[in-house]
Amino acid sequence: MACNNTTYMELINNSTELQNDFLKYKFIVSTWNHNVPMAMMVNKCVTPVWIIIGVFGNVISALVWANPRMRTCNTAAYYLTCLAVADLTFLILHLIYELENPWLLGTLDVYIWCQIFSMSNMAVQYLCVFLVLAFTVERFLSVCHPFKAEKFGKTRTPRTIFFLFLTSLLLSFPHGYFWDISLVGECVVRMDEFQPDSFFSIYTWCTELAIFGVIPLIVLLLNVAVLYKVRTVGQLRIGKPKHLAYESRQSQDSSMSALVVDNDHRCVKRFSGNTNGGYNANYKGTTVTLLWVSFYLIFTMLPNTVLYAMQANIPFGPMPCLIEEMAGDPDWRNYFSFISVKIVVKELSLSHHVGNVFIYLATSRRFLRLTLNSFFTQTKRCGSETRETSLHTIRAAQNRTLGDEV
Numbered sequence: 001m002a003c004n005n006t007t008y009m010e011l012i013n014n015s016t017e018l019q020n021d022f023l024k025y026k027f028i029v030s031t032w033n034h035n036v037p038m039a040m041m042v043n044k045c046v047t048p049v050w051i052i053i054g055v056f057g058n059v060i061s062a063l064v065w066a067n068p069r070m071r072t073c074n075t076a077a078y079y080l081t082c083l084a085v086a087d088l089t090f091l092i093l094h095l096i097y098e099l100e101n102p103w104l105l106g107t108l109d110v111y112i113w114c115q116i117f118s119m120s121n122m123a124v125q126y127l128c129v130f131l132v133l134a135f136t137v138e139r140f141l142s143v144c145h146p147f148k149a150e151k152f153g154k155t156r157t158p159r160t161i162f163f164l165f166l167t168s169l170l171l172s173f174p175h176g177y178f179w180d181i182s183l184v185g186e187c188v189v190r191m192d193e194f195q196p197d198s199f200f201s202i203y204t205w206c207t208e209l210a211i212f213g214v215i216p217l218i219v220l221l222l223n224v225a226v227l228y229k230v231r232t233v234g235q236l237r238i239g240k241p242k243h244l245a246y247e248s249r250q251s252q253d254s255s256m257s258a259l260v261v262d263n264d265h266r267c268v269k270r271f272s273g274n275t276n277g278g279y280n281a282n283y284k285g286t287t288v289t290l291l292w293v294s295f296y297l298i299f300t301m302l303p304n305t306v307l308y309a310m311q312a313n314i315p316f317g318p319m320p321c322l323i324e325e326m327a328g329d330p331d332w333r334n335y336f337s338f339i340s341v342k343i344v345v346k347e348l349s350l351s352h353h354v355g356n357v358f359i360y361l362a363t364s365r366r367f368l369r370l371t372l373n374s375f376f377t378q379t380k381r382c383g384s385e386t387r388e389t390s391l392h393t394i395r396a397a398q399n400r401t402l403g404d405e406v
Contacts, residue, residue, distance in 0.1 A: 025186055029102045032339060034323050035332070039340040040102060046347045047098055050354045051091050057357035058088035064360075064370050075157045076286055079135040080293075080360075082161050083128060087353040090124045093117065094350070100187065114187035118179040123172035128353070129211050130164040132297050133219055139290050140222040143229045171211075174203055196312070212305040216298045223294050230287060289363040296359060297352050304349035307342050314338045 033040050061084035064070060070077040096117065099107040108114050178200045182188045193200035317332030326332040360367040 025101045025104055029104060031323050031326065032102070032336075035327055035336045036340045036343070039343040042347060043102060043343050047094070047350065050347070050350050051095050054091045054354035055088060057354060058084045058091070060371060060375060061357045061360060062088065064367055064374065067370055067374075069370065070366065074286065075138065076135055076290055078157045078161060079131050079138075080356075083131045083293075083356065086124050086127045086131065087356065090121070090128065090353050093121045093124065094353075097121065106186075108187035109181065109185050110187075111181050114179055114181055115176040117187070118175040119169075119172045122175050123168040126168035126171055126211055127165060129215050129297070129301075130168060131161070132294055133215050134160055134164060135290055136219045136222050136294050139287055140226055143226050143287065171207055174199075178204075209305065209309060212301055213309070216301050216305070219294050220298050223291055223298075226287065226291065289360065289367075292359045292363055293356055296355065300349045300352040303345050307338075307345055311338070311342070 029040075062081055065077045065081040065084060096107050099105040100109070108117055178189055178193055179187060180190050182191070189200060192198070195201065314335055315331060316335055317326060317329045321329065321332070326336070361371065
């Protein structure tokens with residue numbers, strides 16, 4: 001059958017059953033397997049690796065950040081614990097989706113479960129972005145507007161997280177309507193929502209571009225402001241007379257005196273004029289970790305968002321057309337080139353749900369130490385109970401002095 005058979009195309013347009021047949025996952029997967037085999041191989045091989053690494057990494061991250069030692073005087077630990085749980089949940093849901101498409105095991109083809117999955121999948125993705133935005137805003141206020149940072153104390157942080165969770169759920173509710181079991185028994189978007197001006201198209205376009213496009217750009221701008229402030233405050237004044245350098249340090253100390261503020265008075269810390277220009281190294285460690293997490297999200301998510309925005313402008317080739325003949329049509333070749341890039345970028349984007357644990361290990365000494373002590377070293381029992389108590393006292397004192405160190 002040659003491509004663009006007008007008579008057969010009219011028959012398809014007048015038959016709902018034939019339309020559904022062309023929308024079946026089996027047809028789509030078969031088409032992609034034949035025309036973009038390398039991209040499909042990447043999809044089938046890389047995703048399981050991400051999921052295995054991500055499950056172990058996020059479990060470790062959640063347990064370590066939830067440790068009382070990490071949460072002492074450190075509101076970022078609350079956000080990072082929830083982020084690890086959200087990433088873990090997303091990877092489990094993504095595994096279920098991968099078994100549906102491209103493995104065609106029908107894991108979503110059950111009424112009500114199809115709707116619940118669609119809502120949960122989007123809610124978790126929204127929550128991950130909201131959590132990164134929340135701790136980025138907190139860090140921005142702490143560094144650039146220190147006296148406003150009291151609003152983000154430990155007592156308010158859980159309420160903020162709960163509010164973000166509710167917001168994610170509310171934004172995901174419409175997806176419970178958009179997705180349904182089709183006439184061929186697959187979990188797909190409703191046929192009446194496929195039109196360009198449908199509620200599904202408008203809602204998903206607005207929400208996903210706002211959450212996965214605009215918010216990462218806002219996070220990027222806030223991070224740039226934080227980096228500029230840290231660089232300005234932390235730089236050494238070389239070549240200035242001593243009295244000017246002393247006045248500069250005094251000015252920095254007064255502007256940074258409230259840089260780390262918590263509602264718990266035990267956690268209020270002031271910076272002193274030192275050789276680092278008054279910037280506390282422990283607090284700087286926290287900032288570096290959060291900046292890396294933010295930038296990692298931005299640079300892995302934005303390319304995928306750009307491709308999502310472009311896909312509406314990438315047309316299919318002429319239909320009907322045999323799968324074997326599609327490669328000879330220029331429109332189909334352009335479409336398959338776009339699909340290849342989209343699949344590879346999607347796999348790279350998926351890594352931001354996986355790789356945070358490596359950022360924590362590389363940038364946080366306390367996280368690395370607790371991880372090694374908790375999971376990779378065998379606890380040695382002391383021969384004397386007095387010795388054990390003494391060690392416990394020393395560690396408790398060290399934790400109090402470390403304060404906000406990450």
